[in-house]
Amino acid sequence: MQVADNTVVQFNYTLKNEDGDTLDTNVDNAPLAYLHGHKGMLEGIENAMTGKDEGESFSITLTPEEGYGERKDDMIQRVPVKHLQGAKKWKAGMMATVHTEQGERQVTLAKVGKFMADVDMNHPLAGLTLIFDLEVVSVRAATEEEIAHGHAHGEGGHQH
Template sequence: MKVAKDCVVRFEYTLHETGGEQLEATEKDAVAYLHGHNAMIPAIEAGLEGKEAGDLVNLSLPPEQAYGVRNEEAVERISVKHLQGAKRWKAGMPAVVQTEQGPRQVTVLKVGKFMATIDTNHPYAGKHLDFAIKVVEARDATEEELAHGHAHGAGGHQH
């Protein structure tokens, strides 16, 4: 089956900053998403459109097509009690903060006894990224997946 709207796509990938180190890679389970439902970076969806299981896709994305350009004003001071992911905080550590749009990954810039300064840019914002993707599976989404708006099962959302 070819990757198209309303299908579940499972893929493995490695991610490098262009000309630099590896940033991420799938380890055990392939990533799964519901194609055509804004569940994936649009440039990755476009690159996978029409592909089939076994296909290899290399994408080189500028910041505007990946995680955006850095916003140097995206720095806030918040109460340390709102940081999730560790008990003791140090500058440079990633944290999760609950927002009105759901959980958001941030980077701790400075931490005091009660307050922390955080950077709300995505950690890869401003980076030119190279994705090496292998399509593992493309299948029709179930009615439940379509109703929920996301993939279920291995690599997707677990209910």
């Protein structure tokens, strides 16, 4: 079966930067699953997956615009340290989670004081050209429930 809208795709990936350094991978773990055509994946990955067959491996390069966007200098915000989640002691460069009006968000600490911290709200991969090595592990037709919910269920997908 080929990857098309309303199919559930399970895949493995290795993410590298332009220098070839591995930034993330799920190889040797369970494959990720998503519902194709429902904007649950980076648009560049979904576009590249369209028409691929189960078992197919390929690489793609995404510009910052196709990935997580360009870094924006106006995305530094000051927040109370007590709102940071993920550690007890904080240092610049660490990742934290904060709750925003748009939901939970991962941030990078730019500067930390005793009571306040400057956090970078840019995605950690913003501004980077990203190289994905992708392997389509399986493709199946989505269930009516998955289509209604807008995401894949089961292994690698949403559990409910």
